[in-house]
Amino acid sequence: xxxxxxxxxxxxxxxxxxxxxxxxxxxxxxxxxxxxxxxxxxxxxxxxxxxxxxxxxxxxxxxxxxxxxxxxxxxxxxxxxxxxxxxxxxxxxxxxxxxxxxxxxxxxxxxxxxxxxxxxxxxxxxxxxxxxxxxxxxxxxxxxxxxxxxxxxxxxxxxxxxxxxxxxxxxxxxxxxxxxxxxxxxxxxxxxxxxxxxxxxxxxxxxxxxxxxxxxxxxxxxxxxxxxxxxxxxxxxxxxxxxxxxxxxx
Amino acid sequence: xxxxxxxxxxxxxxxxxxxxxxxxxxxxxxxxxxxxxxxxxxxxxxxxxxxxxxxxxxxxxxxxxxxxxxxxxxxxxxxxxxxxxxxxxxxxxxxxxxxxxxxxxxxxxxxxxxxxxxxxxxxxxxxxxxxxxxxxxxxxxxxxxxxxxxxxxxxxxxxxxxxxxxxxxxxxxxxxxxxxxxxxxxxxxxxxxxxxxxxxxxxxxxxxxxxxxxxxxxxxxxxxxxxxxxxxxxxxxxxxxxxxxxxxxxxxxxxxxxxxxxxxxxx
Numbered sequence: 001x002x003x004x005x006x007x008x009x010x011x012x013x014x015x016x017x018x019x020x021x022x023x024x025x026x027x028x029x030x031x032x033x034x035x036x037x038x039x040x041x042x043x044x045x046x047x048x049x050x051x052x053x054x055x056x057x058x059x060x061x062x063x064x065x066x067x068x069x070x071x072x073x074x075x076x077x078x079x080x081x082x083x084x085x086x087x088x089x090x091x092x093x094x095x096x097x098x099x100x101x102x103x104x105x106x107x108x109x110x111x112x113x114x115x116x117x118x119x120x121x122x123x124x125x126x127x128x129x130x131x132x133x134x135x136x137x138x139x140x141x142x143x144x145x146x147x148x149x150x151x152x153x154x155x156x157x158x159x160x161x162x163x164x165x166x167x168x169x170x171x172x173x174x175x176x177x178x179x180x181x182x183x184x185x186x187x188x189x190x191x192x193x194x195x196x197x198x199x200x201x202x203x204x205x206x207x208x209x210x211x212x213x214x215x216x217x218x219x220x221x222x223x224x225x226x227x228x229x230x231x232x233x234x235x236x237x238x239x240x241x242x243x244x245x246x247x248x249x250x
Numbered sequence: 251x252x253x254x255x256x257x258x259x260x261x262x263x264x265x266x267x268x269x270x271x272x273x274x275x276x277x278x279x280x281x282x283x284x285x286x287x288x289x290x291x292x293x294x295x296x297x298x299x300x301x302x303x304x305x306x307x308x309x310x311x312x313x314x315x316x317x318x319x320x321x322x323x324x325x326x327x328x329x330x331x332x333x334x335x336x337x338x339x340x341x342x343x344x345x346x347x348x349x350x351x352x353x354x355x356x357x358x359x360x361x362x363x364x365x366x367x368x369x370x371x372x373x374x375x376x377x378x379x380x381x382x383x384x385x386x387x388x389x390x391x392x393x394x395x396x397x398x399x400x401x402x403x404x405x406x407x408x409x410x411x412x413x414x415x416x417x418x419x420x421x422x423x424x425x426x427x428x429x430x431x432x433x434x435x436x437x438x439x440x441x442x443x444x445x446x447x448x449x450x451x452x453x454x455x456x457x458x459x460x461x462x463x464x465x466x467x468x469x470x471x472x473x474x475x476x477x478x479x480x481x482x483x484x485x486x487x488x489x490x491x492x493x494x495x496x497x498x499x500x501x502x503x504x505x506x507x508x509x510x511x512x513x514x515x516x517x
Contacts, residue, residue, distance in 0.1 A: 110353075118349035125343040126415065127314045127336040128366045 017131055021139060024132035038141030040101040043148060049182050050098055052147050057090055058082055058157030061166040066171035075173055079181030082161035087186070087194040091153040093242055094197075095146065096201035100234040104209040107138060108230035111213025112223040120214065135210045139203065146202030147195045152195050154194065158182060192250045200245055205234045227229040252306065264291040264451045265326035265339055265418045266362035273476075274307055280309050282475045284321070284502035289468075294445055294452045296462035305455040306346070308472070309423055312453065313343045324417060332376060339419060342412030346424040348404040356383075356407050357392040360414045379431040382413040385447070402433035409440060420444065420452040424460050432457065438465050442467075447453060459498050463487070469498065 028035065065081045116118050123130050128213060158179075165173040212230040216222050267289040272497040274282040283305045289295040299305050311315040311323045325339050335341075350359050360379040362505040364370065370378070383389050388408045396404060398506070405425060411422060425441065426434035435443060438461045443451055448514050456462055462469050471494050472480040479486070489495050 046469055118345050118347065119351050122343070122349040122351070124315060124343060125336065125341060126363050126366075127478070128362070133366070226486075 005244075008216075010211070013206055013215065015229050017135060017211055017214065018207060020129060021131040021135045024129065027132055027181050028136060029194070031133065032067055034133065034137040035140050036186055038137050039145055040072070041106065042099060042138070042141050043145035046095075046099055046102045046145075046149060047152065049057035049102060050086055050095055050153050053098065053185060054091065054094060054153035054156040055160040055200075058086055058160030059063070059096060060163045061085055061090070061157070061167065062161035062171070064164065064171075066168060070170055075171060076181055077185075078161065078165055078171065078173055080185040082178075083158055083182035083186050084190060086157035086161075087154045087248070088193050088197075089194075089242075091157060092194050092198035092201060093151050093238065095153050095198055096238045097235065099142070099149070099202060100205050100231055100238070103142075104205045106229055107206065107209040108213040108227045111210060112162040112216040112226040113167060113220075115214060115216045116218070116223060130214060134214070135206075138210060140204040142206045144201060146198040146245045150195055154191070174179060185225055197242070197245050200241060201238050203240060204237050208234045208237060260404075263418055264449055266291040266451060267419070267453065268322075268324040269308075269312075270322050270324070272308070272311060273319050274311065274316065276281055276302075278283075282311075282459040282474060285475070285477050286321075286474070287470050287480050289369070289451060289453055290396070291451050292296045292445075292449050292488055293467040294441065294454065294465055296324055296454045296456060296466035296469045297472060298456060298469060300457060300495075303472045305457075306423055307454070308345070309421055309455050312421060313341060318353050318488070327339060340415050340417045341419045342415045342417035342421065344405070344408045344412050344420070344422045346423060346427055348396070348408040348491075350399075350404060350411070352396050356388065356396070359407060360411050363415050378414055382410040385413065385444075386410045386488070394509045398487070402429050402436070405429065405437060406440070409437075409444070413444065417448075417450055420450050422452065422454045422456075424456055424458075425454060426456065426458045434461065437461075473497070481512055 019096045061082050063077050066075060069075050069081075070079060111120075114134075120130050123133070158228045160203055162178045165171050165178045166175050211225050212233065216226045257427060257501070267431070269288070270286050272282055273280065280372060283323060285304075285308065285459075297305055297308065307316060311318060312325065312330055314336060317331045325335060325341065328335040328338055328404065332396040343478070351362065354362065357379060360382060361375050364375045364378055369375065380389065383392055386409060388403070388406055388410055391399065391403060393498055411423075420441075422441065425437050429437065441454065441466050442448065454462065458495075463486065466479065468481055470480040471487060473493060479489070480493060486494065486498060489498070
């Protein structure tokens with residue numbers, strides 16, 4: 001019961017934090033440098049790992065599906081399978097997981113250390129709401145960068161699959177046929193659904209990571225604990241939300 | 251003994267503080283017991299007390315970082331617990347550890363407040379920041395990061411950052427803690443000079459006896475969360491209260507059983 005109360009309390013506090021951030025939305029244009037800095041941290045620094053991992057996920061997907069499909073002569077559908085899997089599911093979820101690990105942990109660590117070393121208190125005494133300069137630019141940046149990262153993940157995954165199909169002896173589906181199959185059964189809405197998922201995940205990750213970072217109490221030891229907590233909670237939320245969002249979008 | 255208002259560039263209209271029957275409990279532990287005192291506009295008021303006596307908690311109530319369990323804290327005519335008060339009263343808090351923004355340079359630390367509150371163009375903000383840096387002899391540190399500064403410099407930057415806010419109320423939490431005596435004397439001189447320049451009300455929380463008795467117009471002693479005495483510094487020089495006398499002029503009793511235990515442990 002106590003844990004349920006704490007969960008509800010945390011949920012309510014996170015909503016309040018979002019509401020306080022939304023109150024300052026009109027300040028966003030003059031926070032452009034902070035927004036760009038966060039775009040760099042969330043987008044650019046996560047990009048290499050997203051590129052590499054999505055390429056190999058697409059490759060493995062093509063390899064596994066090629067191995068299974070060759071038994072019943074459905075190799076021509078590998079492109080469709082990789083294409084849809086990447087853009088509807090694996091792309092957004094993988095990007096969300098990588099953003100949590102790469103950017104979310106950094107956000108929590110930064111805000112938690114600001115809290116522990118009284119920088120947040122200093123902001124409050126200066127009548128500068130922390131939500132305005134610390135939460136809002138990060139939320140805006142993640143909303144811009146998540147679809148970009150998801151699109152890049154999709155493309156890398158698709159090309160990874162295409163290369164494997166082309167050069168693996170037991171599959172040997174040429175790139176043209178692979179992309180033709182990918183296009184034939186995929187609609188623009190499939191891509192949009194994936195991007196919407198990425199947006200939702202990004203928003204949830206930054207909200208959780210900012211909230212946990214800003215609510216840290218205690219000494220430096222709490223910084224590490226808060227990062228772990230933020231990652232675990234974010235991953236749980238991503239996977240649980242994934243089911244509900246997928247169900248709603250089907 | 252309040253100072254007259256001056257018209258220096260950083261001067262603001264000063265305000266007083268009124269604390270009335272303030273009690274604070276954390277998890278049923280009472281940290282402040284029915285604390286009441288006033289700080290008059292323009293004066294330097296020192297709050298002294300041993301470690302753990304509730305000084306910093308009291309200061310946090312004044313800046314609105316804590317809310318009272320009962321009683322009230324008023325800054326001028328406003329309730330300190332109301333978040334809107336910080337928008338109405340320019341209040342500067344110099345934290346014990348400085349609380350500088352580690353990701354910003356010294357200049358940007360100082361410029362953050364005027365930039366965020368849009369207090370003029372970048373040129374006027376620059377003038378304002380450089381003026382504050384100049385008062386504290388920190389012009390050469392403008393481009394440095396907080397991690398490159400010594401403890402004393404961090405304290406001075408924190409004071410400069412507070413000064414840029416053109417405060418009506420200056421609050422210092424242990425301004426001389428962890429500093430050598432020379433730097434401690436410099437900081438106390440700065441506090442006095444700032445009052446002369448800006449006529450600002452200053453509340454200094456400290457356990458540094460020499461700082462308090464040298465700069466304060468009035469002093470309050472807090473012990474175990476209770477105000478033990480309030481008066482002018484001279485009142486405390488010949489105090490008859492044994493607890494205050496012991497705090498101000500501590501005498502180490504080597505016959506105390508605790509020292510005997512230590513001696514035995516060392517053997």
